[in-house]
Amino acid sequence: MYSQISVIIAFAIYLGLMMYIGIYYYRKSKNLSDYILGGRQLGPWLTSMSAEASDMSGWMLMGLPGFAYSTGISAIWLAIGLAGGTWLNWVFVSKRLRNHTEVANNSLTIPDYLKNRFRDTTKILPIVSALFIVIFFLIYTSSGFVAGGKLFNTIFGIDYVTSLFITAGVVIFYTFLGxxxxxxxxxxxxxxxxxxxxxxxxxxxxxxxxxPASTANLIATEFPQGLSIWGPETDTFTLTIGIISSLAWGLGYFGQPHILVRFMAISSAKELKKATNIAVIWVIFALTAAVFVGLIGKVYLSTPLVDSDVERVFLVMNEELFPPFVAGLIWSAVLAAIMSTASGQLLVTASSVAQDLYKNLVKHETNDYELVMISRITVLAVSALALWLAMDPSSYILTMVAYAWAGFGAAFGPAILLSLFWRRMTLRGCVAGVVVGGLTVLIWKQFAWFGLYEIVPGFLFSFISIIVVSLLDAPPSKEITDEFDAAQQMHIL
Structure with a gap:
């Protein structure tokens, strides 16, 4: 365990900078649009890096390397699915969503956009959507706190629960304020x-x-099964299901609110092409490197890691490779990964509770000050629940992320895609898709039928239910189709 003062200094510099940013932007967030979307003023670099940092949380530096440590190069299927999903999301969704959310009454959240897109006067769509956001982000945020707990426990030997509270404390601070x-x-x-x-x-x-050559020979000698692109499975059916499940992670991107909201916040849709190139290059290099961390770590570390400790492979390698201060900076990057996603998730959850639940349920007219306060209270409440869920130190980060990722991908992915591309989609179809997708994931997860990742049936059933219910329903009004056409015209320009 490292107790050197230089490691503590490296962490203190990083944490102090994050908290300063929170205080600085506390003064800048004057209304709900500022607090939720930053006033739609992000540039391409800020948009792309923010989207990818909030996407690739502690699971990229801990969960994915741990998976590769256990299975070998076959973990690349997961990386391929994620890289492909990233590219498709930026190319086909980002510009359309940026334009359509602005046309649809300047929507600030994903449920708000869906409500405005289909003129939902019943308010059922934003309420149902917000409920699923709270459920799945509790699990997602909790996974980030688990990663933080393992980080501080590994580095300083601090009690796991104490480590959880340190991680959550800083994230809550700058999200709550800024x-x-x-x-x-x-x-x-x-x-x-x-x-x-x-x-x-x-x-x-x-x-x-x-x-590189010596390392490759060492892996071939000591971990030959790790060099099989097909993984350890010998049964064809199990192998096929495993590859499909890994690639299917890419479907999740179309429904992740904390990523989609970055598209909505960019200053101009014209900047999205540059942002796309930055994001895709970042993802390809980062995910490939994460797989090699696990593969190389298998032969580099003299003491084997077992069970959930495999997710510490990046942390342990860093400790053995670098002097204390440098190691501290790199460990700070792990904390950065955890915090970037947890903060984005907390903000989206808080925004949804204020904008989509509270605003639609209360009887009086709300104002920006009231909604910002509700958002900040939600940050505290959701954090407390996520901490409670994270209390088990044996939890697998990647498993928790996979569950939440599937939930969002299935509940919102088909609804977002079809709302942007299909003129005939209706309100009832959208509600059916969100409910069917979310419930399918919740149910399928409990039974794990065929070993198939729950996002696959969830996404498919949601997609089908939207189409079937929309076609059985009356066509959307002229007002809705005219707005859809206006958004499509903006995309062409």
């Missing part, structure tokens, strides 16, 4: 730190083992 701009600027810093950290560890380890 809102979207604080989260986005911290994400820019954190995304940069994550990128260099995930590259430097496997590269340094490979040269410590004698170079």
């Amino acid at each position: 809102g979207f701009l604080a989260v986005s600027w911290t994400d820019l810093i954190q995304g940069t730190m994550m990128f260099f950290a995930i590259l430097v560890v496997p590269i340094t380890a490979a040269f410590a083992l004698g170079g």
